Each structure stands twice: as C-alpha cells, then as structure tokens.
Amino acid sequence: xxxxxxxxxxxxxxxxxxxxxxxxxxxxxxxxxxxxxxxxxxxxxxxxxxxxxxxxxxxxxxxxxxxxxxxxxxxxxxxxxxxxxxxxxxxxxxxxxxxxxxxxxxxxxxxxxxxxxxxxxxxxxxxxxxxxxxxxxxxxxxxxxxxxxxxxxxxxxxxxxxxxxxxxxxxxxxxxxxxxxxxxxxxxxxxxxxxxxxxxxxxxxxxxxxxxxxxxxxxxxxxxxxxxxxxxxxxxxxxxxxxxxxxxxxxxxxxxxxxxxxxxxxxxxxxxxxxxxxxxxxxxxxxxxxxxxxxxxxxxxxxxxxxxxx
Amino acid sequence: xxxxxxxxxxxxxxxxxxxxxxxxxxxxxxxxxxxxxxxxxxxxxxxxxxxxxxxxxxxxxxxxxxxxxxxxxxxxxxxxxxxxxxxxxxxxxxxxxxxxxxxxxxxxxxxxxxxxxxxxxxxxxxxxxxxxxxxxxxxxxxxxxxxxxxxxxxxxxxxxxxxxxxxxxxxxxxxxxxxxxxxxxxxxxxxxxxxxxxxxxxxxxxxxxxxxxxxxxxxxxxxxxxxxxxxxxxxxxxxxxxxxxxxxxxxxxxxxxxxxxxxxxxxxxxxxxxxxxxxxxxxxxxxxxxxxxxxxxxxxxxxxxxxxxxxxxxxxxxxxxxxxxxxxxxxxxxxxxxxxxxxxxxxxxxxxxxxxxxxxxxxxxxxxxxxxxxxxxxxxxxxxxxxxxxxxxxxxxxxxxxxxxxxxxxxxxxxxxxxxxx
Ligand SMILES: Nc1ncnc2c1ncn2[C@@H]1O[C@H](COP(=O)(O)OP(=O)(O)OP(=O)(O)O)[C@@H](O)[C@H]1O
Ligand SMILES: [Mg+2]
Numbered sequence: 001x002x003x004x005x006x007x008x009x010x011x012x013x014x015x016x017x018x019x020x021x022x023x024x025x026x027x028x029x030x031x032x033x034x035x036x037x038x039x040x041x042x043x044x045x046x047x048x049x050x051x052x053x054x055x056x057x058x059x060x061x062x063x064x065x066x067x068x069x070x071x072x073x074x075x076x077x078x079x080x081x082x083x084x085x086x087x088x089x090x091x092x093x094x095x096x097x098x099x100x101x102x103x104x105x106x107x108x109x110x111x112x113x114x115x116x117x118x119x120x121x122x123x124x125x126x127x128x129x130x131x132x133x134x135x136x137x138x139x140x141x142x143x144x145x146x147x148x149x150x151x152x153x154x155x156x157x158x159x160x161x162x163x164x165x166x167x168x169x170x171x172x173x174x175x176x177x178x179x180x181x182x183x184x185x186x187x188x189x190x191x192x193x194x195x196x197x198x199x200x201x202x203x204x205x206x207x208x209x210x211x212x213x214x215x216x217x218x219x220x221x222x223x224x225x226x227x228x229x230x231x232x233x234x235x236x237x238x239x240x241x242x243x244x245x246x247x248x249x250x251x252x253x254x255x256x257x258x259x260x261x262x263x264x265x266x267x268x269x270x271x272x273x274x275x276x277x278x279x280x281x282x283x284x285x286x287x288x289x290x291x292x293x294x295x296x297x298x299x300x301x302x303x304x305x306x307x308x309x310x
Numbered sequence: 311x312x313x314x315x316x317x318x319x320x321x322x323x324x325x326x327x328x329x330x331x332x333x334x335x336x337x338x339x340x341x342x343x344x345x346x347x348x349x350x351x352x353x354x355x356x357x358x359x360x361x362x363x364x365x366x367x368x369x370x371x372x373x374x375x376x377x378x379x380x381x382x383x384x385x386x387x388x389x390x391x392x393x394x395x396x397x398x399x400x401x402x403x404x405x406x407x408x409x410x411x412x413x414x415x416x417x418x419x420x421x422x423x424x425x426x427x428x429x430x431x432x433x434x435x436x437x438x439x440x441x442x443x444x445x446x447x448x449x450x451x452x453x454x455x456x457x458x459x460x461x462x463x464x465x466x467x468x469x470x471x472x473x474x475x476x477x478x479x480x481x482x483x484x485x486x487x488x489x490x491x492x493x494x495x496x497x498x499x500x501x502x503x504x505x506x507x508x509x510x511x512x513x514x515x516x517x518x519x520x521x522x523x524x525x526x527x528x529x530x531x532x533x534x535x536x537x538x539x540x541x542x543x544x545x546x547x548x549x550x551x552x553x554x555x556x557x558x559x560x561x562x563x564x565x566x567x568x569x570x571x572x573x574x575x576x577x578x579x580x581x582x583x584x585x586x587x588x589x590x591x592x593x594x595x596x597x598x599x600x601x602x603x604x605x606x607x608x609x610x611x612x613x614x615x616x617x618x619x620x621x622x623x624x625x626x627x628x629x630x631x632x633x634x635x636x637x638x639x640x641x642x643x644x645x646x647x648x649x650x651x652x653x654x655x656x657x658x659x660x661x662x663x664x665x666x667x668x669x670x671x672x673x674x675x676x677x678x679x680x681x682x683x684x685x686x687x688x689x690x691x692x693x694x695x696x697x698x699x700x701x702x703x704x705x706x707x708x709x710x711x712x713x714x715x716x717x718x719x720x721x722x723x724x725x726x727x728x729x730x731x732x
Contacts, residue, residue: 084560
C-alpha cells in the first residue's frame, strides 16, 4: 500500500538518504534497521510528510503523497524519535488537544483518549503532568498520541531508546498487539536487532543512507548460509598470526578482540585443522573454539564490515 | 482553533513562575516605586510637583505711567488730555502685583513656590538645580500691558519663561500663566468699555481645567501603566519562547501531521496573546488602583476608554507575537532567535519610555519612542488621563491599529506555509 521509489535527501549537498526503495503491504510489520546516522529518521520524516525529499517518490496506493500529504497524514500515526508532547499538560490534556485538532469531538474523542491510554497502560496517571512522568511513561504516551485517530499505518522511530527493560517490553508488546489484533501496518525503526527480529515480518537494513539488504529474517540469514562463523580463543594473540589466518583458503573476514578471533569462512573449508596447525607454528594455544549459528548482527557485520552498535 | 487557544492559555496557566512574574511583580514594582518616589512629591494624593519658580521683576512701576503716557500719545495718536485721563484711570491697576497675587494664590499654592530674585541669581540657582524655572517680567511690562488693554491689542512685550528641563508640570504652569495674562487683558478691555473705575481682576476659577491643562498625570499613574505595559512586552517574549519549545520538542511537527492548517497555530498564538495581555494589564491596573487609588473619581467613560486602549495594545502585541512565531519556525537556532526577541522587547521598552518617563529622554529618542506600540500606548494613555478627549487619542489609536495590521501581515508572510521550511 505504501512504497518509496529512489527516495533521496541531501542536506546542504550532503547525501543523507540515497535511492531508498521500500514498500509496506497492508497488515505487515516491517523493520528498518541501521546504526546511528544511517538516515532512518530522515527516511521516516519523508514518508510521514514532515520533510520534502530531494528526489524520488512516495506512493500511497499508487498516489504520490509528496504534493498531496493529506491522505497519508490521515491514515498514519507517527511516533517520533523525540518526545512530541506538552510537558506542562497532563496526559489527558495532551491527548485531548491532539485529538481535537484531528477533528475528533465529544464522545468519540473521549473514547479515543481512554482507549489510547489503556493501550499504553497510562489510564491511572492520566491527570498527572507529563513532566512528572518517567522516561518510559513519556515514551508510552508519545505512542498513545499517535494512536488516537486509529491509524492504519503506524510509523515508529526508535520508540524504545533510553528506557528501562520493563517499559521497553510493554512497548514491544503494544506494537505487536496493534499489528496482530488490529491489523495495523507497522514500520518500526530501531538499531536494536533483537527488537526487529522479534516484531517484524520483514526488514530493511540501512547504512550510510542506503538500503544494503532487505527481506525476511530467513532470507537475510541465507546471505550467511554459505558461511560459518567460528569463534576462537587463544592464550596469546599476535599480528602475524591474525594476518596469516586471513590468508587461509575460504576465510572471508577476521575480527580480533582481546584474545578472541571471530572468523567468517565459506562452509566446509575445514578450517579447524588448519587453525590448529597454524597456532602450533606460532606457539599459540587454542583454549576454546565454537561454531556459531549466524544472527542478523552477523549479517550486518558481513555486509558492512562493522558491528551495528558503537 | 479553540483547542489551540485553550492549549496556549493552559500551558501559560501551568507556568506559575511566569504568572507570578507578569501579574505580581509589576504590582510590587508599582508599590515600591510609588513609595520610593513619594517623597519627591506633595503627598496630597494628587502628587503634583511643587515647582520652585524664580520671578525676576525688571519692570520699573514708577516709570510705568510716564511710559504709558508716551505710548498713548506717540503710538496711538491720542490727544494729550485724553491720554492723561486714561493714565490716571490706569494708576489704580498694577499688573505686576496682580501677577504675583495670582502666583501666590490658593489655587497655585500646591503647584508653585515663588522666589523673587535678580536675574543673575535666578540663573545660577536654576543651574544648580535649586530652582526649576524662571519667569522674567521685562522692563515696560506694566505700561505695555495697560497700553494693550486700552487699545485692545496684545502686548508687545511678553513674559519670558525659562526652564532648565521641560516637564509636564512646568509646561502646564506656563500655559496657566499665559491664560492668566490673556484673562488680565480681557478684564481691562471690559473695564474700558464699561467705563467703571473700579478695577477687579478675577482669577481664573475652578483650578486648571478652564485653562486647558486638564487633570495632572501623576507619577503613580505613570508607574502603574508603564509596569503593566513592560510586563506585557515580556509576556510576548515568553510566548515566543514557548513557541520555541513547541518546535524543539517536535509538537509542532505532530500538529502538522494532524492535517490541521498550520495557520491555526499562528492565529491561536495571536488570540492567546491578546487574552493574556488584556488580562495582565487590566489586572495590574485594577489591583494597583485598589491599593493606591491610582485613578481617583474617574468616570465610566474614562475606564471604558482605558480598557479600549489596552485592547488596542494587546492587538498590536499579538501582531508582534505573530512575527516572533513565524521567525521561530524559520530559523534553525531557536535559542539565538529567542535572545534576539528579548533584545527587541527590551529595546521597545527603553525607547517606548517604559523604563524612564519618555520626556526624560532626548528629543530624537522621544520621537522614535512613539514608533513603538508600547510608546504609542503610553503617549495615548497620558493624553487620555489628562484630557479624556476622543480627539486627542484618535491618531494614536489608528497608529496602534496600524501596528497590529503591519505586524500581523509580516507574521503571515513570514509564516512557513508547509510547516518548517526544509
Ligand atoms: N536537518 C538536518 N540538517 C543537516 N543534516 C541532517 C539533518 N537531519 C539529519 N541530518 C544528518 O543526516 C544523517 C542521518 O540522520 P538521521 O537522523 O536520519 O539518522 P538515524 O538513522 O535516524 O540515526 P539515529 O539512530 O541516531 O536516530 C546524519 O548524519 C545527520 O547528521
Ligand atoms: Mg533517528
């Protein structure tokens, strides 16, 4: 129902988002994953019509949204990365204001407010001023404000940053409920792999403004299916050893940290015996090693040569 | 639209510190300033200035009759005999003495203390600040006044009035003295026609209104009005800061996403500014009035006029709020913008005469001052308090409305139509 075509954005000549193509089908839950500064928020701001793309198109059911933002605004709810709430007002007053400017009135408005509050578990504290809330509660209210008008598409931009695990679980659960019970289409942005793994049917991985991989979790993992990840722990580590490991046939990538090596290699390259042999030559002892089933983190590492966080 | 206004008012209401600042602080300042300056003025509630007036008499009354005779014969071509008769008649009238009596009369006692001095001494004392003004009765004043009275013209020599500094009170006194002189001549003219020998010069009655000086504008009134306006200006700056917070905290974006027209946001800001400024100034004026009896015995018309003027000011200030709001939405550095807004407000306050009475400022600055909404409001209110005449406030009212329209127009033009211009 929603798609972007070669969506790009530059700020002062610097390309922040480049040729992003993504789509959302009705009722789907889609993740947009990427490290800090990848361009996730910028992409979402363009989709939600807050900023204009430099080039490219966004289509809602085949209709361009850039010149006619009305419809997408009407059917989508956006949970911005930053809190978009009046700190001086209570939760109830915040929702009442936003509901009223969504042109909701009377009973419908009242019901909408209570539903949204219930959904995020804040009914009991609705009369308290937002500034007295904990970080997690504010985040939950931030979501509630996007749910008021019962959007068909919910766009969430890192709704769980900087909050306690309890609130985080509550939020994840809320989003899952919305998707599974109400059939709300979800676009969920995060740099937490595990959240996206849990929540989303499909995901896009973004880095440096570009989509570098897309697909279901299984599809993405299959990028790695021809590879093994092996972790090796040694009693000592030296440069020449690491360099030589890299030259072993079948090895694609080596990461060294402390006394550990993380090696990605083609399946069936019979790496273990070669490693043992090499270690002996360097008078090193293998203390521990194991083969890992690959995770999405490994996919990211494979694609970018970097880990997702840091 | 109602939601926008309600939201702004509610947010303001929650900011108790701000409420205290704009409502209580000005009243406290009015009280403090009033008592601090009370010693400077007579304490009869009117608190008018006691003007120390040096009167320098350069006229020689002994010579007067000779001078008059000469004048009548030479200038008016009146026969010798007739002239003598007139001089004899005039012998009983002493304009200089009448002037002194007038200056020392009951009516003026609260206003002015007369010091009879030589010119040089008077000049020194005025320079030292011991005295406020000098009134010089020039040589030939008696003869000239009498001559003018007889032939029905205006005297060729006139009183000289010198001031070190122009103040409301001293210029009022000047017009009173002028009025008196006119009155004096008039009496002579009547007397000549009637031919009675009894000369009685009546002092202008009923205080100062008759002469056109109106009510006095007291310091207490100045403090009350100026503090109200000053804090109304601060209120506009605060409103701008709050807009900045809305933008920084992304609520403005959320508002945009609701499909509501962003103009509602701007208009909401204006209407809430009008409400707040109205409430604030009226509150300050009314409370000060009840504590200090700022405007004693004024008519209903006076109060209605006062409130109408406050309404005009609040309109103009809402325009200013619109400009600030539009700019806030355009700039990237909101803190810098807020700083500039505050500077603008302070500048308006200073040149508009909210920190020091406008007449204490240099002339050129006074004139610029009337080009600020607050300065204009002060001028207008000063007029209204003194004269309560519609004609005298018509022009400033129109100008103030002009400010409203101009500011609003600028605000609307600057306002980014699709939210933040990116
Ligand atoms: N208004 C702007 N002006 C200039 N550069 C910007 C602007 N907004 C974003 N950027 C830049 O665009 C890049 C992508 O930013 P964006 O906020 O989209 O990243 P993100 O993926 O959401 O990161 P995060 O996980 O930290 O939220 C960053 O380098 C950022 O500095
Ligand atoms: Mg972001």
